[in-house]
Amino acid sequence: NAGVTQTPKFRILKIGQSMTLQCTQDMNHNYMYWYRQDPGMGLKLIYYSVGAGITDKGEVPNGYNVSRSTTEDFPLRLELAAPSQTSVYFCASSWFMNTEAFFGQGTRLTVV
Amino acid sequence: DAKTTQPNSMESNEEEPVHLPCNHSTISGTDYIHWYRQLPSQGPEYVIHGLTSNVNNRMASLAIAEDRKSSTLILHRATLRDAAVYYCIRGGGADGLTFGKGTHLIIQP
Numbered sequence: 097n098a099g100v101t102q103t104p105k106f107r108i109l110k111i112g113q114s115m116t117l118q119c120t121q122d123m124n125h126n127y128m129y130w131y132r133q134d135p136g137m138g139l140k141l142i143y144y145s146v147g148a149g150i151t152d153k154g155e156v157p158n159g160y161n162v163s164r165s166t167t168e169d170f171p172l173r174l175e176l177a178a179p180s181q182t183s184v185y186f187c188a189s190s191w192f193m194n195t196e197a198f199f200g201q202g203t204r205l206t207v208v
Numbered sequence: 209d210a211k212t213t214q215p216n217s218m219e220s221n222e223e224e225p226v227h228l229p230c231n232h233s234t235i236s237g238t239d240y241i242h243w244y245r246q247l248p249s250q251g252p253e254y255v256i257h258g259l260t261s262n263v264n265n266r267m268a269s270l271a272i273a274e275d276r277k278s279s280t281l282i283l284h285r286a287t288l289r290d291a292a293v294y295y296c297i298r299g300g301g302a303d304g305l306t307f308g309k310g311t312h313l314i315i316q317p
Contacts, residue, residue: 127302129305131304131307136309137309138295138307139252139305139307140307141303141304141305141306146302154303154304155306188251188252193300194240194301197244197304197305198254199251199253
């Protein structure tokens, strides 16, 4: 069982570069989420999606974009990377709200 | 705003029960109480969740106060593998889970 798969696991970006963090789930979940976690802190919601074609902003969406063209995939796009985006990024999915959420292993991003 | 209050850290001995408290005094009638844990360098892992009644699963038990303003996660017999940050989360609607800083649980051998 693959669950939620994130790629890459690690990445170093230069200031101003762009990249896409990939997230795919094989559980046919409707809900998908992107979080970021800064050192010593809890996770903060960047964007979420309740189904294909539907996305919405979370607590910290600035500097990011998402799309949800299929149920399985929920990529996160960073445009014009900044040092403040250095963080660990987690993708998650769940069948519905208030059901068990499954998290990926994370992408550790450093912007220099 | 995490909307829950947890101790920063707790320590327990291996093979003993652990009771992790959480205060959520402003909880609404439709808010669920979720618990997740995060082992070092891993993504969060679901532990348990409930609405009003006490809940049990293979990992833990969740005891919810009658007024729902607090709850306790119970690990019945801690092992070294249970050392993690435990997050108590109120809500869990369409816009996901709001994580606070959680409780860092230390297990002594």
